[in-house]
Amino acid sequence: MPSVIIGTIADGRPNFMLCTWVSRVNRTPPIWMTSINRKHLTMNAIRVNGNFSMNFPSTDLVKKTDYVGITSGRDADKSEVFNIFYGETKAPMIEECVLNMELEVEEMIERPDHFIILAKSINTYASQQILTDDKPDIKKMNQIVYTGAEGQPSYWSVGEKIGSAFSIGKKLKE
């Protein structure tokens, strides 16, 4: 899964949390999904504010990314871990992250231990340095891949390209 840092205003200050249960869920408009444990401070902040940010860190931010995943905003002030900027909403975004989105909540669906949040992306910000022909370039983004099913949950880099999507299977089609 991708490693994503969720940004909110919680108890009056910027707060950040690692989340890896994230996916796009609609093409047009661009709607995203994240599922967050109901006990998290971030969950309550999203409920109160109706907005949040998603920030995509590169591998050089892995320690800070992990730190905001293991430290609750109830126990520590995480507002100064990153440099912050704002867009149209009051959701804080992270300057050090190469891609940022601000989102407005559309719907929250309750499950026993998590809330599934459906939210529309209203603005996306990409660092110039990650673009190739004006499109995000995954090798430049150098995102953090998360794996959680195994004995030791881990972070990984993206590896070697093994094929172009919607292309490499064309010969089997013929």
Place this chain on the structure above:
Amino acid sequence: MPSVIIGTIADGRPNFMLCTWVSRVNRTPPIWMTSINRKHLTMNAIRVNGNFSMNFPSTDLVKKTDYVGITSGRDADKSEVFNIFYGETKAPMIEECVLNMELEVEEMIERPDHFIILAKSINTYASQQILTDDKPDIKKMNQIVYTGAEGQPSYWSVGEKIGSAFSIGKKLKE
């Protein structure tokens, strides 16, 4: 995102489709989310059957994985692309994939071009060869990472380990 092959019975025969909009959404019980375009044959099959499978291919299956992503079950019989096995439901699972789940639909949430499907995993099957100390091992699984935001959507291997999750940030916490 992970590359996942969704298995269903559609129009009376096994059918498979690549999907990368997939995430876990609840811890206990294990509930998963997938979002599928409303026009796909798979979407209708899931609605009719109330169940489906998720199959996780390794990189050696990348061509067949792409093929089932670019070919509709309306145009081609995909029932013989893979060797099939069954569990408790009538959702077909793929022998060649190292990890398989069969799921029962809990809820479908409509959006303009996709349906978001929440489904409970009722059985998971892992190949012995991917286990280390009885847990799935991501390097042995050798999953296919999908990136779609860039100019050329692509498949990638998982790269180098850059840290242990919920651990590498502990020093910042101290």
